[in-house]
Amino acid sequence: MISFDWDTTSMSPTQVKIANYIQKNTQHVLLSTENEIALAVNVSIASVSRFWQAVGFHNFKAFKKKMQTTLEVSPAGKWKDLIDKVEKQSSLRFHTLEAAVHHLHQTMEYVSNHAFQKAVTLLTEARKVYLYSPGPSQGLATLMHYRMSRFDCDMSIIQQGGSEIFEEMIHFKKTDVVVIFGFVRLLPEAKVILDHAKKIGYHTIIITDQVISDFAKEADVVLFASRGEEHAFHSMIAPTFLIENLIISIGMQHTDENMTRLEDLSHIRKKYVNELPR
Known part of the structure; x- marks a missing residue:
């Protein structure tokens, strides 16, 4: 690359x-x-x-x-071989398969291990994690909130937009992390969050589908997730893949404690299975 x-x-x-x-x-x-x-x-x-x-x-x-x-050796041959293997395993053809594999491959190529590990460390050590997820990224924030809360991470999804976001920002502390989903472009609210971080000192992580951007140096960590070209259908497969890997890596930071919490969750489910069946 x-x-x-x-x-x-x-x-x-x-x-x-x-x-x-x-x-x-x-x-x-x-x-x-x-x-x-x-x-x-x-x-x-x-x-x-x-x-x-x-x-x-x-x-x-x-x-x-x-x-x-x-130019480095082209990765095209690698993912083309993978596509061929997957397609041979089924008689069904999905028109988004090639694009999905390409998005996943491109995401793995452009997310550096250093940036990924730094994001895991920041999220693990944060007092509280805020998620700013406008538009279609709301589902990603919900997934992140749901899974990471199991690991005793204090999570909060920023619901407000416009000037209402100031109501959330007054609670940001130096020991917090704000995750910003910035697909295609950063909204004004995201730019305000990044600028405010310079004063307060909280850390920021941007998850974006832009490899080159004018905001790349504004955050502590920038993680790329491919969604396709601007004029094409935007897939959430690669962003979901990235989020799931973040969740897994964070869960592995304190394995014993996290396993205990998950076991407690299982016990509670079993105890009240008749009252609140799944």
């Missing part, structure tokens, strides 16, 4: 979109034309042509030449 250390602060929103597409689809870009890139990102060909100079290349040809000498 090649990580382009491009300064997005000086880029226009259109250039950030192009940069993000190239970062996530480098192998495919090398086989594309500027017109195909423009169509994929939904920008003009002129915008793509101007982009190369913005990142230090004379033109697209110069970019290709540089990348062809430095």
